[in-house]
Amino acid sequence: MELANIEKLLEKYLNAETTIAEEKKLKAYFSSDFVAPHLVEYQAMFGYFSTSKNERFTKTIQLKSQKRNWKWLSVAASLVLLVSVYTGYQKNQQKEAEKVYAETKQALDLLSTNLNKGTVAIAQLQHFEDTKNKIFKQP
Amino acid sequence: MKQSEFLKTVMPFKDKVFRLAKRLLVSTEEAEDATQELYFKLWRNKSKLKDYKSIEAFAMTMTKNYCFDRLKSKQASNLSLVHSNYQEKDTPLQRRMELNDSVSLVHKLIENLPEQQKLVIQLRDVEEYEFDEIAELLNLQPTAVRVTLSRARKTIREQLTKQHNYGVS
Numbered sequence: 001m002e003l004a005n006i007e008k009l010l011e012k013y014l015n016a017e018t019t020i021a022e023e024k025k026l027k028a029y030f031s032s033d034f035v036a037p038h039l040v041e042y043q044a045m046f047g048y049f050s051t052s053k054n055e056r057f058t059k060t061i062q063l064k065s066q067k068r069n070w071k072w073l074s075v076a077a078s079l080v081l082l083v084s085v086y087t088g089y090q091k092n093q094q095k096e097a098e099k100v101y102a103e104t105k106q107a108l109d110l111l112s113t114n115l116n117k118g119t120v121a122i123a124q125l126q127h128f129e130d131t132k133n134k135i136f137k138q139p
Numbered sequence: 140m141k142q143s144e145f146l147k148t149v150m151p152f153k154d155k156v157f158r159l160a161k162r163l164l165v166s167t168e169e170a171e172d173a174t175q176e177l178y179f180k181l182w183r184n185k186s187k188l189k190d191y192k193s194i195e196a197f198a199m200t201m202t203k204n205y206c207f208d209r210l211k212s213k214q215a216s217n218l219s220l221v222h223s224n225y226q227e228k229d230t231p232l233q234r235r236m237e238l239n240d241s242v243s244l245v246h247k248l249i250e251n252l253p254e255q256q257k258l259v260i261q262l263r264d265v266e267e268y269e270f271d272e273i274a275e276l277l278n279l280q281p282t283a284v285r286v287t288l289s290r291a292r293k294t295i296r297e298q299l300t301k302q303h304n305y306g307v308s
Contacts (some may be wrong), residue, residue: 014296016289020267041299044241045254049264051242057157059171061150063182 003036010042145185149178152165155266156202159293162261163206165250197274203258211255221237244302254304256291263288 009026012018018026029035030046156177181188181198191197249260258277262268266277274281 014289014292016285016292018271021266023267041296041303044245045295046297048242048245052158052265055158055161055286056169056172057153059175061153061175061178063145063179 006036006039010039143149145182145188148188148194149181149198151183152198153178155195158265159202159258159261160206161197162249162265163203163254164209164258169209170246173202173205177205178194180205193272196272196276200278203276207254221280245295245299248298249291252291256287256294259284259288260291264292 006026006029011022013026026042027046027050030039031050035043039062052122077095152175157170157174160177161167164170164173179202188194188197197199249257252260255277257303259273262273262276263270268276270281270284273279273284277284279287
């Protein structure tokens with residue numbers, strides 16, 4: 001492309017009046033080796049734009065976030081808590097029952113010893129009765 | 140929308156999203172994080188995607204907004220590394236060597252532009268969007284886009300000419 005034309009395009013370019021097609025022409029011109037010496041500063045500019053466009057995003061994009069793991073973790077934690085509270089409650093119930101059982105047993109034991117004391121006394125009374133019958137010779 | 144279908148619609152412009160994020164956030168790592176986050180957001184809102192005329196334009200607008208939010212929160216945390224903090228440490232020789240590398244010079248010139256001009260330069264001169272698309276993306280009038288773009292291009296050119304003359308003399 002002739003120089004006059006390029007200069008005109010550059011003027012339009014600076015006023016932001018060029019179309020995309022015209023800007024592509026400018027980019028093509030400045031990427032060639034035949035740039036007029038007085039326009040050399042534009043070469044850096046258009047060269048930079050062209051190289052910038054080649055930059056790529058190289059990492060892989062993850063659509064699942066790590067946040068979901070935290071959510072599952074909290075669900076698991078609450079389950080564990082629930083289970084442990086439940087079993088703890090069960091254990092506690094059992095202990096309570098054992099305690100009541102022991103107390104009842106003790107009370108029953110006490111009752112039975114006292115009852116046995118009663119039978120011994122009655123046995124003595126029976127002895128007394130036998131002796132009395134011997135003496136008075138009842139029919 | 141199925142995952143494969145989703146990927147087919149959104150993957151073609153992942154580089155554009157990444158480049159826009161990098162233009163605004165500067166660091167590659169942050170741009171990668173932003174891209175990842177953006178695609179995750181798109182995936183979560185996949186049911187709403189078909190309501191949009193152009194998913195690409197929607198994604199670019201989202202990227203822009205997300206990056207602006209990131210920049211705002213970075214400024215708020217006030218741990219930002221300001222250029223002037225370490226510029227003085229450069230030896231003149233080092234600086235001149237960097238500036239002679241004209242491509243990195245253009246990169247720096249764009250970095251110093253206001254956010255809006257950066258965006259317009261990126262969308263027009265790198266990604267080659269039409270003015271109407273840019274106007275819609277940035278929620279501006281097409282004429283305002285032209286004015287911003289013209290300003291940005293003239294600034295870059297002026298700086299380059301200045302640098303060029305300085306190099307020659």
